[in-house]
Amino acid sequence: MKGGPVLIDGPVEVEMPDGSVVSSDRFVVALCVCRRSLTYPLCDTSHRRQCRVVAATSNDGERE
Ligand code: FES
Numbered sequence: 085m086k087g088g089p090v091l092i093d094g095p096v097e098v099e100m101p102d103g104s105v106v107s108s109d110r111f112v113v114a115l116c117v118c119r120r121s122l123t124y125p126l127c128d129t130s131h132r133r134q135c136r137v138v139a140a141t142s143n144d145g146e147r148e
Pocket of ligand 1: 087088089090115116117118119120121126127128129130131132
């Protein structure tokens with residue numbers, strides 16, 4: 085799906101820019117391409133959220 089994960093055959097090891105390694109031994113691994121995942125570089129389905137949480141506003145437009 086557009087903006088969704090890239091599915092690749094596992095197991096995988098992903099080397100991050102800081103040199104750390106993230107591994108998964110699943111048969112199919114979903115890699116996050118939206119950058120919203122809390123478990124980046126692995127997809128946690130955060131890409132499914134359509135809207136962002138916004139601060140509540142009063143009737144006069146002031147933030148509460
Ligand atoms: S692609 Fe699924 S959380 Fe980013």
